[in-house]
Amino acid sequence: MPRFSIVVPVHNVQGYLRVCLESVLDQSYGDFEVIVVNDCSPDGSSAIIDEFAARDERVVPVHLPVNGGIGPARNHGAKLARGEYLLFLDSDDSYTPGTLRAIAERIDATSRPDIVLFDYARTHWHGPVRRNRDAAVFEAPGPEVFTVAERPDLLDLFTVVWNKAYRLDFFREGGFTFPTGFYEDAVVVYQTLWTARTITLVDRICVYYRQRRQGNAMRTPSREHFEVFAQYERLFRFIAERPELERWRGFLYDHMADHYLFILRQQDRVPPSARPEFHRRAARDLRTYRPSGHRLGADIPRVSFTLLARTPYALYGLHRAAAVLRAGLRRRYRVWRRRLRRVLLATHRRLVLRRALDPNLAVYSAFSHRGVLGDPAAIHRKAREIAPHIRGVWVVGKEYVDTLPPDVEHVLPGSRAYRKVTARAKYLVNNVNWANDLVKREGAVHIHTHQGTPLKSMGADLLKYPGARRGFSVPKMLHRADRWDYSLVANPHSELVWDRAYPCDFVSLRSGSPRNDCLVRPEPGRRESVRQRLDVGDDRTLILYAPTNRDHRQGGYAPTCDLERLAAGLPGDHVLAVRLHPSLAQRHERGLELRDLARRGVLLDVTDEPSVEDLMLASDALVTDYSALMFDYAHLDRPIVLHTYDRDTYLAGRGTYFDVTERPPGHVAYDEGELARLFASGAWRDEESARLREAFRERFGGYDDGRASERVVRLVMLGEDLAAVSPTVPAPGVPSGQLARS
Known part of the structure; x- marks a missing residue:
């Protein structure tokens, strides 16, 4: 008996079916059968x-003689299932690796x-x-196992079966079957x-839910949308036959009301000629099924409900x-409001630009306003120490304000x-680079x-x-540059690259990278403090895995390795900490496997750690690809x-x-x-590793x-002589302590 039986109903999906089936057959967990039910599809799906x-041999083909719809096709597959758990996957969707x-x-x-309920991501046809x-x-947070009475918020999730795994005995003992028609x-x-x-629950994206440009019957x-009335009739009858479910009648009524209103609001559901009839049937249900004394949920629009x-x-x-x-008028109002705002902003900018520069004001930003980070943060800290008369103000996005230290001024x-x-x-x-509309004033000093x-x-x-x-426009980028x-230079290689990559009129300041000061001269106790926060003991080896993004992939992400396999292959006293590229921190990639593996204690997800310098100090080794x-x-x-690997x-793609x-x-x-x-052999830290590292450091x-x-x-803020603060580290082939005009 296989662990999983996966039922895939098929009808007119020849362009997507291969991707769907390959996503199942390529799973690292192979104990399953996939029951593919051909619902008399007229295209080439049958041959596929x-x-x-x-x-x-894990593929079980089923060819139905007549087309009955997705519900009956699923029922047919469920009857043939032999697995411990039953899953349903639509034939234009796919599983993510490791699901x-x-x-x-x-x-x-x-x-x-x-029931095991897992997450999904929508994949749009345009990328x-x-x-x-x-x-x-x-x-x-909550209990590992629960009933829906303990987590009623689950009932508000997208009502689909393909993001759930059902214990087959539970499914069959309950006599659950799919009805015909829409909204099954x-x-x-x-x-x-x-x-x-x-x-x-599994906090992991397991299904890619394809959003097709055309061919969605629901739109x-x-x-066919009149089938919704029969579906709710079945659900109310189901409750009526089971007194213990009476508590859900009010929820179902509110959901039905919201669903009917949604269908009528959409222009791509009920044909205009049939809307009066749909309205009458909806009104009948809303009167018939309303529980005695029931108060509508707060999310139901009262006026629309009453009129319906x-x-x-x-x-x-x-x-x-x-x-x-009203919606059209609101759109016009927003357009005029934006135009008026642009005029007011331009007027305010002209007025502000007439005021004198403040010689004791410095404005900082890092990583597109993500907080007090990187090289700007190191300069800010040092300025507060040796140039306290200079007021420092940070530009920080609204979503990152909570991460700021309490004594940092921000806008x-x-x-x-x-x-x-x-x-x-x-x-x-x-x-x-600062935004395009920031005006470079005479006398202002920009430090990049x-x-x-x-x-x-x-x-x-x-x-x-x-x-x-x-x-991305290179000419516009150069205009900002x-x-x-001043362009800060960490080494001779950087200076030569910046001169060619940014052919602009700046001074190359051979300063070193301010963010590296804490690595070259670590603060006592900082490493221990970070490891304590990460709950990594001194007796454990912390491996930091930090891949960069991929420009040749949509969204910049490419799966780099099997993280679970990598973590499992490490010695028992080793801990794997994974940091995705900052550009991916808020994207769906976090949910593909990283969050689930972190929750299970397989690895640490340190993507949200604000300071990568802290992570470098805390770790014992770095695994990366092309990251700086x-x-x-x-x-x-x-x-x-x-x-x-690539x-x-x-x-x-990037060069x-x-x-x-x-x-x-x-x-x-x-x-x-x-x-x-x-890592299994320990060669990652052998003498050859040390030799290569030493040569790299010298270079x-x-x-x-x-x-x-x-x-x-x-040099820049206090105007001191450069010779007094020139680098003490010799630069091979380049005299130290010099400024170079680009």
């Missing part, structure tokens, strides 16, 4: 099903619950992938959730027409206060810190790599391992200034197997001597 069945293993492990950890907007439900999922979803004795005007339940369709139609008119980007301080500041410090030593192509060099500059007065972190990490003289693709695999900072793994063997150590931030403050 037979092809997969011949290729893999079945994650579900199986959750089942084992929670003693075979009746974007977005996690379920209710993903927070899966992250919410809701019947089974509610019936099973109401009656399940044990439910558990095609037809009388108690008035003729003509009056409801006028209400909807008025709503459409929100684009606000009136932002325009005021950026117009009057003598010093503007950033590791990302960059974000480490460059390996991948930057600036004007991106013109050779069109895929890497998708949605024209405002720089390797140059910073080398200062710690700790092992570095490169995982460059070297040729990355070089072709690098040199092939880091030829003279790497440590061992190089070109595939997942090599990476696992390096790129440059000007980092632990005084970079002091050097910037003394």
Whole structure:
């Protein structure tokens, strides 16, 4: 008996069916059968099903003689199921890698619950992938196993069956079957959730829910939408036959009312000629099924409900027409409001720009206003220490304000206060270009810190790599870079690259990277403090895995390795900490496997740790690919391992200034197997690793001597002689203590 039976109904999906079935058959957990039910599909799906069945004995082909719809097709597959758990997967959707293993492990950890509920992400035909907007439900604290009475918020989730695994005995003993017609999922979803004795959650994106450009029957005007009345009749009858479910009658009534209103609001559901009839039937249900003394839920629009339940369709139609008119007027109002706001902003900017610069005001920003971070943060700290007369103000996005230290002054980007301080500041410090509308005033000093030593192509060099500059204008970027007065340089390599990548009129300041000061001269106790916060004892080895993003992939993410396998292959006293690229922190990739593995204690998800410097100090080794972190990490003289599985693709898509695999900072793994063997054997920290690291440090150590931030403050803000603060680290082939005009 297989662990899982996966039922896939098929009808007119020949363009997507292969992807769907391959996503199942390629799962790392192989104890399953996939029952593919051909619902008399007129396209080429039948041949594809037979092809997969011949290729893999786990595929059970079923060819129905007549088309009965998705509900009966699922029922047919469920009757043939032999697995311990029953899953349903639509044939234009797909599983993410590792899905079945994650579900199986959750089942084992929670003693075979009746229902396992997992998350999904919508994949749009034009590229974007977005996690379920209710993903927070899966992250919410609570018992490992529960009933829906303990977690009623589950009833508000998208009513589909393909994000659930049902214990087959529970499903069959309950006699659950799918009705015919539209909205069939809701019947089974509610019936099973109401009656399940044990439910558990998997905080992981397991299904890619395809959003097709065309061919979605639910968005095609037809009388099929009248099936919704029969589905709710079945659900109310189900409650009536089970007195213990009476508590859910009010919920179901509110959900029905909201559902009917939603269908009538949409222009792509009920044909215009059939709307009066739909209105009459909806009104009848709202009167018939309303529980005695029931008060509508707060989310139900009262006026719309009253007009639907108690008035003729003509009056409801006028209400909807008025709503459409109001929406149009609101859109026009928003357009005029934006235009007026632009005029007022331009006027305010002109007035502010007439005021004198404040010689004791510095404005800082880092990583597109994400907080007090990186090189700007190091300069700010040093300025407060040795130039306390200079007031420092940070530009921080609203969502990051809570992360600020209590004594840091800040403004929100684009606000009136932002325009005021950026117009009057003598010093503007950033590791990302300032916005296009920021005016560079005469006498203002712009300090651009960059974000480490460059390996991948930057600036004007991106013109050779069109895929890497998708949605990015190099001329506009160079126009913003024209405002720089100083470009901070960490080593001779960086200076040469910045000169070519940013052909602008700035001064290259051989200062070193301010953010590396804490790595070259660590503060006593900082490493121990971070490890304590991460709950990693001194007797354990912490491996930091920090891959960079991929420009050639939609959204910048590419699966780099099997994180669970990597963590499992480490010695027992080793801990794997994973930090995704900051650009991916709020994207769906966090939910593919990382959050689930972190919740299960397989690894640490440190993506949200604000300071990557803290993580580098706390860790004992770094695993990365093409990230600039390797140059910073080398200062710690700790092992570095490169995982460059897609070297040729990355070089072709983004390009690098040199092939880091030829003279790497440590061992190089070109595939997942090599990476696992390096850590299993202990070779990742052998003498060869130390030799490679030492050569790398000599090549790129440059000007980092632990005084970079002091050097910037003394030279630029205090006007001191550069010779007094020149780097003490010799730069091979380049005289130290010099300024170079770009």
